[in-house]
Amino acid sequence: MTPAIQTTELSKGYGSTQALKPTTLTVPAGAVFALVGHNGAGKTTLIKLLMNILVPSSGSSQVLGMPSASLTGAAFERIGYVSENQDLPTWMTVKQFLDYLAPFYPTWNLGDLPQRFDLPLDRKLKNLSRGMLMKAALASVLAFQPELIVMDEPFSGLDPLVRDELIEALIAHTKATNASVLISSHDLAEIEAFATHIGFLHQGTFLFNEELSTLSARFREVTVSFAPVVTPSAVEGQPAMITPAAIVFPPTPPAAWLNIEHLGNAVRFTHTEATHADIQAEVMQAFPAATAVQVLPMNLRSIFLALAKSGRVPATPSEAAVQGGAR
Amino acid sequence: MSMYPAKQPFHILKKDVIHLWPETLVSLALLVAFCWADVQTWQPVQGEGFNPTVLAAGILKLLLPISWLVLTSRLVHDEELVGDRQFWTTRPYTWYSLLASKVLYLVLFVCIPFVAMQVWLLHHAGLYPTHLVRPILMNLLPVSIIFLLPLLVLAAVTATFVRYASSVLGGFIYVFAILAVTFYNWPNNLDVPYYDRILSAVFLLFPLAALLVQYSRRRTMVARLILVAMPIVFLILFALAPANMLTQRRYPNTAVGSLAFDNDPAQQEPAGRLVTFQHRNMIELPVQVDFKGLPSDDWIEIQRVQANIEGQGVHYHGDWTPVRSSLYPGKTQHTVAFQLPEKIYQQIHGKSVAVHLTLGVQVFKPGTPYNVKATETAFPIPEHGSCTVSVDDGALSCRFPFSNPSFARVQATVHNGNCLVPGPATAMAFGALTPTSSPLNFTPVEISKTPLAVGQTNVSLCPGTPITIIPVVGDKYARMTLDVPALTLDPYARRIPVKEAGDESTPTKP
Numbered sequence: 151m152t153p154a155i156q157t158t159e160l161s162k163g164y165g166s167t168q169a170l171k172p173t174t175l176t177v178p179a180g181a182v183f184a185l186v187g188h189n190g191a192g193k194t195t196l197i198k199l200l201m202n203i204l205v206p207s208s209g210s211s212q213v214l215g216m217p218s219a220s221l222t223g224a225a226f227e228r229i230g231y232v233s234e235n236q237d238l239p240t241w242m243t244v245k246q247f248l249d250y251l252a253p254f255y256p257t258w259n260l261g262d263l264p265q266r267f268d269l270p271l272d273r274k275l276k277n278l279s280r281g282m283l284m285k286a287a288l289a290s291v292l293a294f295q296p297e298l299i300v301m302d303e304p305f306s307g308l309d310p311l312v313r314d315e316l317i318e319a320l321i322a323h324t325k326a327t328n329a330s331v332l333i334s335s336h337d338l339a340e341i342e343a344f345a346t347h348i349g350f351l352h353q354g355t356f357l358f359n360e361e362l363s364t365l366s367a368r369f370r371e372v373t374v375s376f377a378p379v380v381t382p383s384a385v386e387g388q389p390a391m392i393t394p395a396a397i398v399f400p401p402t403p404p405a406a407w408l409n410i411e412h413l414g415n416a417v418r419f420t421h422t423e424a425t426h427a428d429i430q431a432e433v434m435q436a437f438p439a440a441t442a443v444q445v446l447p448m449n450l451r452s453i454f455l456a457l458a459k460s461g462r463v464p465a466t467p468s469e470a471a472v473q474g475g476a477r
Numbered sequence: 478m479s480m481y482p483a484k485q486p487f488h489i490l491k492k493d494v495i496h497l498w499p500e501t502l503v504s505l506a507l508l509v510a511f512c513w514a515d516v517q518t519w520q521p522v523q524g525e526g527f528n529p530t531v532l533a534a535g536i537l538k539l540l541l542p543i544s545w546l547v548l549t550s551r552l553v554h555d556e557e558l559v560g561d562r563q564f565w566t567t568r569p570y571t572w573y574s575l576l577a578s579k580v581l582y583l584v585l586f587v588c589i590p591f592v593a594m595q596v597w598l599l600h601h602a603g604l605y606p607t608h609l610v611r612p613i614l615m616n617l618l619p620v621s622i623i624f625l626l627p628l629l630v631l632a633a634v635t636a637t638f639v640r641y642a643s644s645v646l647g648g649f650i651y652v653f654a655i656l657a658v659t660f661y662n663w664p665n666n667l668d669v670p671y672y673d674r675i676l677s678a679v680f681l682l683f684p685l686a687a688l689l690v691q692y693s694r695r696r697t698m699v700a701r702l703i704l705v706a707m708p709i710v711f712l713i714l715f716a717l718a719p720a721n722m723l724t725q726r727r728y729p730n731t732a733v734g735s736l737a738f739d740n741d742p743a744q745q746e747p748a749g750r751l752v753t754f755q756h757r758n759m760i761e762l763p764v765q766v767d768f769k770g771l772p773s774d775d776w777i778e779i780q781r782v783q784a785n786i787e788g789q790g791v792h793y794h795g796d797w798t799p800v801r802s803s804l805y806p807g808k809t810q811h812t813v814a815f816q817l818p819e820k821i822y823q824q825i826h827g828k829s830v831a832v833h834l835t836l837g838v839q840v841f842k843p844g845t846p847y848n849v850k851a852t853e854t855a856f857p858i859p860e861h862g863s864c865t866v867s868v869d870d871g872a873l874s875c876r877f878p879f880s881n882p883s884f885a886r887v888q889a890t891v892h893n894g895n896c897l898v899p900g901p902a903t904a905m906a907f908g909a910l911t912p913t914s915s916p917l918n919f920t921p922v923e924i925s926k927t928p929l930a931v932g933q934t935n936v937s938l939c940p941g942t943p944i945t946i947i948p949v950v951g952d953k954y955a956r957m958t959l960d961v962p963a964l965t966l967d968p969y970a971r972r973i974p975v976k977e978a979g980d981e982s983t984p985t986k987p
Contacts, residue, residue, distance in 0.1 A: 203561045205696075223571040231567040238564050239555070241496055250492055253484075254569045 152215040154179045154298050154330030155200060160209035161354075162195050169195040171354040172209055177332055177347065182324060184341040184362075185334040187351035193334040194235065196351070197302045200332070201231050214298055227255055230291030232284065233302035240276035244269050244286050248293070255294035263289040267315065281312035288316055292323050299323070301333040305340065313340065320344070342450040362450075369453045370424040372407075374417045374433050375442040400436040408460040420448070420456040485574035490581050493552060500551050501586045504544040508594050511537040515920045516601060519876075538919055545587055546628055550641045552582055553632035559697050560636050566695070576692045583625055588617055595921040602876045602922040603855045603863045609878050616879055619917045622681055630684040633691045634700045648704075655708040659715040666718040668799040670727035675714060683707035724781055724797040728837035728956040733777075734770035736836070736959035739810060741765060742968075749972035753819055760822045761971040763814040764834075766959055768804055774843045776884060776949050777804040777811075781837030784815040788830035793821050797837065805909070806843070806886065813959075817966070826967045834959040841884060844948035851889070853940045859885070859948050868896045871937025873908065873927040873944070879918050881925055884949035885910040889929060889942050896939035904931045906938070910946075 155177035162170040170192040177183040185193050198204040200213055202221040211218040216225055239247065244264070248271075252258045264271055267285040275283060284304055291299060299320070305313045321344050324331055335341055341348070342362070349359030358365070376395035383390055395415050403410055406423035417437065421429060424445070433443045448456070494501070514534035556565045556575055565575070595613055596606040606613065631648065635641040660667060683703055691700040744765035753760060768777065779802050786793040795816065804811045815834055847859050851866040851873065858864050860883065864875040873887060887908040894900030906929035913923060928935045938944070 198561055201567050203566055222566075223569055226567055226569045229567070235562055236564045236567075237557075237562045239496075246495075250488075251568065253488055 151179045153177060153212075154181065155183070155211070155213055155332060157196075157200075157211040158209055160196070160199060160211045161207050162192075162199055162204060163207045168354050170199065173354075173356060175349065175356065175359060177330060179330055180328050181346045182331040182333065182344055183347040183349065183359075184345035185332060185349050185351060186336065186338065186341070187334075188336075190353075191351040192354040193351055194233075194302055195354075197233070197300055197332070197334060201229070201300060227257070227294065228297045230294065230296035230299045231301075232287045232291050232299070232304050234280075234284070234304065234306060235302060236287070238275050238283065238287065241274065243272050243274050244278070245271040247275060247286065248290060251290050252293075258294050260289070260293045263293060263319075266319065281308045284308065285312065285316065288319065292319060295323075295327055296329060297327075298330045298332070301331070303334055303336075305335055305337050313337075317344065338450045338454060348450075364425070365453065366447065366450070367425045368422055369448045369456070370421045370429065371446045371448050371452065371456075372419055372421050372429060372433065373444040373446070374437055374440045375444070376415045376417075376437070376439055377441045378415050395439065397437065397439070403436060404432060408456055420453075420460070421445075485571060486578040486581055489556075489570075489575060489578035490585075493555060493578065493582050496555060497548065497551050497582075500544075500548050504541075504548050504586065505590055507537060507541050507544050508590050511541055511919070512594050512598060515598060515922075519602065519922065519924060541919065542624055545624060546642070546645060547638075548587070549583070549625070549628040550632050550638045552579055553629065554636070554638070554641075557636055558633050558691050558695050572692045576688070579629065583629070587625060588621065591620060592617060599878055599921050604861060604876060604878050604922065608861055612879050613921070616918050616921065622677075623917055626681070626684050626688070630688045630691070630700070630704065633688055634697055634704065651705075652708050652711075655712050659712060663715050663718070665796045665798050666715045666720050669718045669720045670723045672714070672718060672723070676711065679707065679710055679714070683710070720797055721783075724783075724837060725956075728781065728954050731953060731955040733838070733840055733953075733955040733957060734768055736834075736957050737767040737769060738959060738961045738964070739765035739767050744812075745968035746970060746972045747974050749974040752971040752973055754816070758819040759816040760819050761814050761816050762966060762969045763812045763971060764832075764961075764969055766811055766813045766834075768809050768811060768957075771804075771809075774806045776806050776841035776843075776886075778802070778839045778841065779804065779811070779813060779836050780839055782813060782815045783835045783837075784817065785833040785835075786817065786821065786825070786830050787833070789825045789828045791821055791825050791830065793817065814971070822966065822970065826970065827965060829963040829965050832959075832961040832964045832966075834961075836957045836959070837954070838957055839954050840952045841949040842952045843886070844950045847946045847948070849944060849946070851938055851940060851942050851944045858946050866938050866940050866942070868940060870926075871896060871928075871939065873929070873938060875910065875925050875927065877923040877925065879921050880913045880923050881910055883912050883951075886947040886949060887927055887929065887944055888947070889938060889944040891929065891931070891936045891938060891942065893936075896937055899939075904936075906931045906936050 153176050155175065157173055157175045159172040159174060160170065161168065161172045173196065175196075185196065187193050195204065199206050200211055200218050202218050205219070213221060214225075214228055221229070239250075242250065248260060248264070252260070263269075267289050269282065269286055269289060270278070275286065278286065288301075288304070301320075304316060308316070317340055320331065320333075323329060324344070333341070333345070345362050347360065348362050348365060350357045376397055378395050379393045381391040381393065397412060397417060399410070399412075399417075403419075404427075406421055406427065408420040408422055410417060410419040421427065429445050430443055433440055511534070514530060514537050517530035518534050556570070557563055592613055595616065599606040599609060599613075627648070628645070631644045632641050635644050656667075666672075683706065687700040687703040690696055690703065746763070751760065771777065779800055781797045782800050783797045784793070784795040786795075798816055800814065802811065802813075813834065813836065844859075849856055849858065851864070853865055853867055855863045855865050855876075858875065860877070862875050862877045862881075864873050866873055875881075887910060889906055890903050891906045892900045893902045893904070908927040908929040910925065910927055913925075929938050930936060
């Protein structure tokens, strides 16, 4: 099956600034790919390259099997693009906007979208709130049932109610049409709810991009318990003295262990390769004195926190992500 | 595609009409106002002094292209091509439909109203628009190429009205600077035969290329570079113009009579200060020339002069210099001016040298005479003109569509009285309709007044007088040469008479 998006060493530079370093990425058909990263990470640049809004400095990309450098005209009957960075014809009313776009698309079917989104049809776009504007933009995309929806920061600055409405509509659409989605966002909590794939872009480079289930399976919070040291009292009749276990840390812990913390009679760390490792055996080898090992799954927010804490992912975006996720 | 490709331009056009009706209405209102003001300027001015209608027409002539400038900006920037925030680029627009819609808009709301305005003015002037379809359309061509195309392409490579207006202004300054450089360095190359076609092609093709690049690929930098390159290409074309080769090709060695030098001392320049053309340090030398062996009804237009000077150690071979003067039928003497660098002139001015002049001329022949009675009511004359005469001014007042199309000789037998009291003696009086040409005509009605004269004296042409109009038809281009084996240049150099102390009279050159 043709991937929805495929890039090969795609890059974009402005003078000496490399907005996007050579990037290879595959978004399978039917996937909901969440593109995360802080401001200036290169998310918008990547999306604009894919939409043929910008010209790449090197490399190539394909969208729905078509070279993105030649995306124009009829190709956009299959691709819907919604961005906070787009200048819509704000002199039009919502109705004029939707009526104007309708004849461009063979599959246009607005259905009950205006009612679902509670769009004020007779109000000019320039008089809409940001949330309403994004809803109008999304309605104008969902109406033609695109095979691929590309959304650049659609939720930033929206109130939770509007955000939920948009997400619900998007989820309903993807379920109904099996459309692929590429969405850039800071909001990890919402992305986790419906994303199937995730990519983390930092300073123009993907730190990782993989299936969300794989990522979730890879990361585990491991808590290793130790028996406390019980020292019998020298004086008969006195209770024994219990002191925290003297935990001997392995000189070189496995590379897949992040943020190893000593918590009294326990050690806690994040395992990043849980799918490939026998955690129990690995722990026992490192801590022969361990008495119990607890392995817990992690949500996206915890994974980012762990990565941020470890220094493998810069703190700033994770903080932003966590703030989003904590809402 | 859902929308049949041919329908897309009309769909976008409909949207633009809805959005831009205020700007369009202003542009159309200015056109109507211009019509009214232009008609007012046809009437003879009563008395002297300030004429507000002429001023209004002049202002409207300026406001009209400004309204087009604003309209073009609003139109193109509605689907702007510069930047990365346009919504239409990710919608199923085809670039050719978008461009077609914009062109269609300009045709509908600028070109067609402009043509309608011209048709109405022609009709109102007593001319016949139905006979003038070709000239009307031919006049629309420069309006489109000189005004609308550059405006369209500049709007396409700019993002905002301010940048667009600045680019239009900057473009004017840039082109003017290039022309100034050309004029300073290669003044003779500004008017090279056949070159107008090449320059017109460049003026058309470069903006067209920039427009197509921008609409089809949205490569703003490339489109801008094409536009910046255009005046540079002009500069290169002017600098490298094979002027001598093309001039010799235009004016072949065809026998059209001969030239002789008239050494009448009365034709020499009066004493005074030498005139130097500052930027080139050139001295101008007008000499009187006898034209021999020409048919008496031939009309010769001298268009180029080239001078060779030999002697006293000087071997000067000058460039072809554009000039424009006419030897009228029946005349045999004419002043021909040539130029010489001051440095060379200073070497030889008092000495005898051989002068060889070559003139590039166009010969005009009389066409079929047209006889008509001059009346106070409009009467038609050849080439779609319409004239009247009035007792008040006794001259032929004519209106032509777009321009006086060619030379025409007017002759009539007049008496020596006035129109109310005819005199006993009669004489043949002559006048000339002279051509005007402008690459761009906002007003389609060209008005000319032709007085008739007997000798040097103007006479009155009265209503009811039969007149004969003899159109002059361009026949051929030719080269004529004049050899003066020994000539001292000093008395012929152009001078400004210098007033001496105590001399109250100011000598003037005849």
